[in-house]
Structures are given as structure tokens and as C-alpha cells.
Amino acid sequence: MSDCIFCKIANGEIPAELVYQDKDIIAFNDIKPQAPVHILFIPRQHIETLDDVKNLGIYSSIFKAIGEVVKTKNLDKDGYRVVANCKGDGGQEVYHVHFHLLGGRPMKWPPG
Numbered sequence: 001m002s003d004c005i006f007c008k009i010a011n012g013e014i015p016a017e018l019v020y021q022d023k024d025i026i027a028f029n030d031i032k033p034q035a036p037v038h039i040l041f042i043p044r045q046h047i048e049t050l051d052d053v054k055n056l057g058i059y060s061s062i063f064k065a066i067g068e069v070v071k072t073k074n075l076d077k078d079g080y081r082v083v084a085n086c087k088g089d090g091g092q093e094v095y096h097v098h099f100h101l102l103g104g105r106p107m108k109w110p111p112g
Contacts, residue, residue: 006096036104
């Protein structure tokens, strides 16, 4: 999608601090981090919401990438949080499927 900021990042049109990439997934540091480690994982393919995912293999690819980054960021010892928002009431701001990896500090529940 031509006006999607995440598509532009995936295509290299907008710079981002990449922390992971493969043929299907890229991960980059969030520009407004909510924790010491706040990384976004997106499919290269434009998929608007979790409801629009047709190929469930994308979840496997994303969680494989998350697992690799968790180890490189040393989050596997103390823990981390993975969050996905869907549509407006769910808090989705960018309509391109993405997962947030947050860590580096204790995570409260409920958040806030």
C-alpha cells in the first residue's frame, strides 16, 4: 500500500533502526518507546489488521523472529511482553499488522 508508513519502512523508503530482517519479516526500534526495549515486528507484505491475516504462517514467522531478538537483547532471562492491537478500539494506530516486543523493565498489568 503506497501510503502505509510500515510498507515504506519495509521497502527502505523511510529509514528505521532495523534489528532483524528476513525475506518475510522486519523488526525495528519503535520511535516512541514505552520500555527500554520496544521493537516492532511487521510482515513485509501489507496486511491491515489481525482479522485480515489469511496465511497463518505469518504468525510463525513473526514469533520465530521475536524469539531470536529476545535472545540477542537478553530478555529471555527476566522476561518480556508481546502485544498486538487490532483496529481502533484495540489501540491499532498503523493499519499494518505489527507486534510490539517490550522489555528491559518490569511490565505492570494492567499497563499504564
